[in-house]
Amino acid sequence: MFNIRKRRMAAAAAAITASAALVLTGCAGGGGSEEAAATYDPDEEVTLNLAFWGNDVRAALYEEAIAAFNEEYPNITVNSSFLGFPEFWEKRQTEAAGGGLPDVMQFDYSYLRQYSENGLLLDLEPYLGNIIDTEPLSENILSIGVVDGETTGIPTSTNAWGLFTNPKLLEQVGVEEFEGGDWEDYTAWVKEVSDAGAGSLWGGTDFTGRIQNFEIQQRAKGDDLFTEDGEPNFTEEDLAAFWEQGEDARAVTIPQQRLEEIYPVSGFDAGLTTSELTWDNFGAGYLANLGAEYTELGLVAPPVTEEGAQDLYLKPSMLHSIASTTEHPEAAATLVNFLVNSPEAGAIFGTNRGLPASETMLEGAELDPIGQQIRDYEESIAERLGDAPPVPIVGYGTLEEKFRQLGQELGFGTLTVDEAVEQFFNEMDVVLNQ
Template sequence: MFKIRTRRAALAGVALAASSALVLTGCSGGGSEPAAEFDPDEEVTLDLAFWGNDVRAEMYDEAIAAFNEEYPNITVNTQFLGFPEFWEKRQTEAAGGGLPDVMQFDYSYLRQYSENGLLLDLTPYLGNIIDTEPLSENILQIGVVGDETTGIPTSTNAWGMYTNPALLEQVGVEEFPGGTWEDYNDWMAEVTDAAEAAGVELWGGTDWTGRIQNFEIQQRAAGEDLFTPEGEPNFTEEDLADFWSQGDEIRTDGSVIGQQRLEEVFPLSGFDSALTASELTWDNFGAGYLGNLGEGYSELGLVAPPVTEEGAQDLYLKPSMLHSIAATTDHPEASATLLNYLVNAPEVGEAFGTNRGIPASETQLDGAELDPLGEQIAAYEESISDRLGDAPPVPIVGYGTLEEKFRQIGQELGYGTITVDEAVEQFFAEMDVVLNQ
């Protein structure tokens, strides 16, 4: 159901029609010559849209209440939906030229909306209305599409490795000490062998070649992102074949959990089913893992992924979400003022904590009260600072489709139903369709 929260004004009548089949069309942007400051006496009403639930809506209410103490002349009407419905609604609005003034935005949609001229270029507001001092250059670059900044991250996550200390203690194996991918394979085999000796159903991990992110960080270690800024593939069939071939041994020697066992516990993973001692994933997955593991598991380990090449900046901070402004807004300066508050204000950090991830802004992080897991994730992201490079170009349109195809091919490799050469052929065929549709 489409939910509306109105502060200081009632929002009359909302059309609920939404269709994911609509094609996004470009719109002429407002505010091409923005003022350096927002007039504090101007009475303005803005629409703010986000995905989430009632809990997040209450957090936004608290944040907007604090915002109105500083800007009592700006009325903010908030609208929220579940994630799929949110994007269906945005597509309908985009086709009709009526996007909300300010939007919570997902990274996977940023290129699509930006290249269609639907989002306001925030570059002229950076350093004046939008305070950039609390945001690192790496963070700011995340929201750049072409030569325009069309999104500002609210929070970040990074690729890492979760481990299960309770299970490792049970089988008498120490935490993964770090090292190469081969070292990681050896460690997983050690865990699996120790578990078998102890009569425990446990494996060291999962076949890591089934995740496109592991391919990505290996490519970045060689100095190449997966795709160029123009959206062209930046890897060859040989590169992909070499990557998938690294899993040949662990897929057959029993050191990682088998594909059939994973299917039996789906939709849980081997890790949050307490069947594997490690999992390579985004660091903001920790709370979900603890929730699924349930009673008896009160903490997780969080360490850096294996190293492909010493000294390489293979990791990067990915936005959990961003905030963007519609190109058609009638109030670009006021919208930028609201966006700045939602990204930087310590009061917003206090309202949200880690609900949106670890705050990207230093001032907002200072205002957030982190739970133990949040503190652990923040410490982890600080610990990998030497491995953090510039974020890759904004994902190509259709990246989600390719990520899912990569995962499906990984499953087939796990079952042994296709060869590496066949896997490469399938992926490149799918990529050709996505890039040329």
């Protein structure tokens, strides 16, 4: 199928065998002992369990990928299972309590620290550069999966924060695309669109309702939201100043009540706003929700807080991790390598899991127009890309949701900025000290 397949197959067995000598002591579960490394047989018949979240479409893609994997590794049987996102993590929590996590798991960034710090994920360091090929993965990509000095996840794909626009709606109201600038420039552009929309179309949604917009403003000043030790890296004054920006934004963006009426879709999904600040892999979903008459979207960099700042970063759409209790760490690492690096996997998944993080997987992917647009966008913001922040603290998802809820209340006018700041810091204190 691909001209590198035979070369990779020939190298794979040698790499697996050589890696046995590199496996370190101290890893949790079956993969950490020298005895296991010394007795590993790359041709042994083994069975692995693979779990992922998604739908029937993604399940069919994984089945196709497993079939391709078995052409190269017929001795490794892979049993796969999938659930919706919330149910997936409910089951993992139950399994974690009983010590029965699947060998290989699709993993979400927000859970990586929690499972890593509890010793539930295998340190992949012994397999990097031998079983798991690191050449196609940049150092920035590899560092994303490091928790407390251990690599416990390998990103399958990346995304970055961006600004989507709707050219079709902008043409209808006679307003040009956002040409860049700072947050005041963006708010002024939103006002221009909203004025032209005359109560039926707005330029955007209050950007202060998303914690990611606060994050990139803080990063522009050189501060991640949290330190490596999980301590807050911002003050009440920082957060108050951010939310106070929303006073001007809320006066010109789509009203909060209108957003409640169309929930769970967003104003951008519903064709009521001409811009949305979000992760760049949302593009395909937006086009699907907007309908067949919409064939393209604009995608540009977010407003600038400080010129020259590296406020943006690549975030993993998802990662692959291995349970520390796996009895077949080398075989599991072989499967992970295939799923994150092989051009076969790239050809099968395309951008279903996001823009491929690995150059070899990207080579195999046939990008659709929106996938190519995302690739071009991420290349265009290269100078604004800095190192990824520390892996999210345990409970980050709770704080993100609290931030969103407080943004809603600010939109309704039921809270003052000072009250919102107090509530958020109270919630953060609970999360950090639970």
